Amino acid sequence: RKEVEQDPGPFNVPEGATVAFNCTYSNSASQSFFWYRQDCRKEPKLLMSVYSSGNEDGRFTAQLNRASQYISLLIRDSKLSDSATYLCVVNEDNYGQNFVFGPGTRLSVLP
Amino acid sequence: GAVVSQHPSWVICKSGTSVKIECRSLDFQATTMFWYRQFPKQSLMLMATSNEGSKATYEQGVEKDKFLINHASLTLSTLTVTSAHPEDSSFYICSASPARDTQYFGPGTRLTVL
Numbered sequence: 001r002k003e004v005e006q007d008p009g010p011f012n013v014p015e016g017a018t019v020a021f022n023c024t025y026s027n028s029a030s031q032s033f034f035w036y037r038q039d040c041r042k043e044p045k046l047l048m049s050v051y052s053s054g055n056e057d058g059r060f061t062a063q064l065n066r067a068s069q070y071i072s073l074l075i076r077d078s079k080l081s082d083s084a085t086y087l088c089v090v091n092e093d094n095y096g097q098n099f100v101f102g103p104g105t106r107l108s109v110l111p
Numbered sequence: 112g113a114v115v116s117q118h119p120s121w122v123i124c125k126s127g128t129s130v131k132i133e134c135r136s137l138d139f140q141a142t143t144m145f146w147y148r149q150f151p152k153q154s155l156m157l158m159a160t161s162n163e164g165s166k167a168t169y170e171q172g173v174e175k176d177k178f179l180i181n182h183a184s185l186t187l188s189t190l191t192v193t194s195a196h197p198e199d200s201s202f203y204i205c206s207a208s209p210a211r212d213t214q215y216f217g218p219g220t221r222l223t224v225l
Contacts, residue, residue: 030211034212044216045216083127087154091212097208097212097214098160099148099157099214103153103154104154
């Protein structure tokens with residue numbers, strides 16, 4: 001079983017749509033969670049860290065459910081520039097850093 | 112702030128040669144640097160974790176004698192792919208971490224081995 005799993009995608013949505021991505025992780029001791037976006041042939045860029053209470057940054061909302069070991073990312077009012085691959089990342093190490101990347105979910109926002 | 116550079120951005124080499132990739136944190140100090148590899152249509156896979164002044168910790172399945180990592184200072188880590196072969200062709204990305212749960216990625220190095 002993979003340590004971090006994501007919706008396989010791709011997601012093709014029209015501009016203005018709301019889209020949600022799901023991510024599950026297998027290590028229940030994981031403490032820190034992140035969403036990154038990666039454009040084609042570029043490095044990942046941090047979109048948001050995910051806090052236990054859930055957090056929102058403009059059109060983006062992240063939620064964490066520790067009991068179900070589940071993380072979600074909601075994008076409202078999709079823009080063409082949101083087209084990218086979204087990576088769910090988990091730090092599995094309680095004291096140090098052991099980042100495990102999910103396989104990513106590709107989003108294409110269509111005009 | 113928090114800029115990480117990688118050099119070279121791309122390299123093409125012959126099979127059997129060695130290639131060195133540099134990763135620098137330009138405006139901060141990083142006690143830890145990570146090296147990742149990404150094959151087409153796949154996610155990033157951690158290769159090794161490098162702490163300044165100590166030996167790198169390699170992930171299972173990554174040959175430490177083939178992928179030499181040197182983290183000589185708080186702003187520089189190097190990855191040397193020794194005796195590169197076509198199957199080593201990939202996108203190599205480093206990240207630098209100044210604090211826990213914080214990492215800044217370099218722009219990556221695209222390696223093609225002929």
